[in-house]
Amino acid sequence: MDRWQAMRIFVGVAETGSFAETARRLRISAPAVTRSVSALEELVGARLFVRTTRAVKLTDTGVRYLADCRRILSDIAEAEAAAAGSYAKPTGMLSVTASAMFGQKYVLPIMADYLDQYPAMSGRTLFVDRQVNIIEEGIDVAVRIGHLADSGLTGIKVGTVRRVVCGSSEYFEKHGIPASPADLKKHRIVSSTSAWASSEWRFADDRRVTVNAALQCNTNEAAIAVAASGWGLTRVIDYQINPALLKGGLQVVLAEYEEPPLPIHIVYAAGRHAPAKVRTFVDMAIARLGTDLPG
Structure with missing residues (x-):
């Protein structure tokens, strides 16, 4: 059994959820896919898939x-790329992840310009409001907001953002402007249940306020839209409301009580030994985010 090929087939079935589709993509027969997976199951001594009709x-x-196979296949591909010279010239596909709004606003334009500069490359983005395990999910570069945990990955700080409380002028005319974090309990709160969301809002000097949201939205965009309509107050990251701030649709309150800014890092594996596609993208992202970010 060619174990490397068997792992490729196994990963293909796991990602497509289909033996037939994996066979089509790898240009092999469906029985060959079935035999390969069965051989792996016999080798590891356990079922890898539950199959139904x-x-x-x-x-x-x-x-x-699956996580082990992805890591092993990545190591093999890295070794082959090094031998083929891709550590000197960007080749292949570059996968980048970031949170949804940040990725669309700041990372996607960088990716587009990167692919223009390196037309032989292809790109893939994963913009989601969750912490992505870049090793297990086959991601080359992540842009992360917040303090980094110890992970063995390389992290380069490129800027900061603020967590702000905001509302519309119409709302403040009707309900007044909160003078301190404690006043938020008197106001109608719109919360987001996406990343970084919590019912406990933290401020400077370790001040904490537990808010009872009158409305919970599953996206930051929805919470911002409701706040801009004058319905209530919300708390988001400053870059998410920059257009509304510039147009006057929203205004920030309690700025003097804000907690310290959150750092933004570019994160990737392999450090100095990262392939050229990663190093060149990271260099471009550092330069662009250093000038594009509001702070």
């Missing part, structure tokens, strides 16, 4: 084995 799903063992 409608779906193919990973078992718990399969989930763990």
Whole structure:
């Protein structure tokens, strides 16, 4: 059994959820895919998939084995790329992740310009409001907001953002402007249940206020839109409301009580030994974000 090819097939089935689709993509027969997966299951001594007439799903063992296979295949690809010279010239696909709004506003234009500069490259973005495990999910570069945990990854700080409380002038005319964080309990709160959201709002000097949201929105965009309509107050990151601030649709309050700004880092693996596609994108992103970010 060609174990490297068997791992490729296994990862393909895990990602597509289909033996037939994996066979089509790898240009091999469907029975060859089935035999390969069966051989791997025999080798590890456990079922990797639960197969039904409608779906193919990973078992718990399969989930763990998938992470290992992705790492091994990445190491193999890295070794082959080094031998082929891609550490000197960007080649292949570049995968980048960031939070949804930040990614669309700041990272996507950088990716587009990067692909213009390196037309032989292709790109993939994953803009989601969750912490992505870049090793397990095959991501080359992440742009992360907030303090980094120890991970063994390389992190380069490129700027900061603020967490702000905001509302519309119409709302403040009707309900007044909160003078301190404690006053928020008297106001109608719109909260977001996406990343960084919490019912406990923290401020400078370790002040904490537990807010009871009158309305919970699953996206920051929705919470911002409701606040801009004059319905209530919300708390978001400053770059998310810059257009509304410039147009006067929203205004920031309690700025003197804000907690310290949150750092923004570019994160990637391999450090100095990162392939050229990562190093060149990181260099471009550092330069662009250093000038594009509001702070």
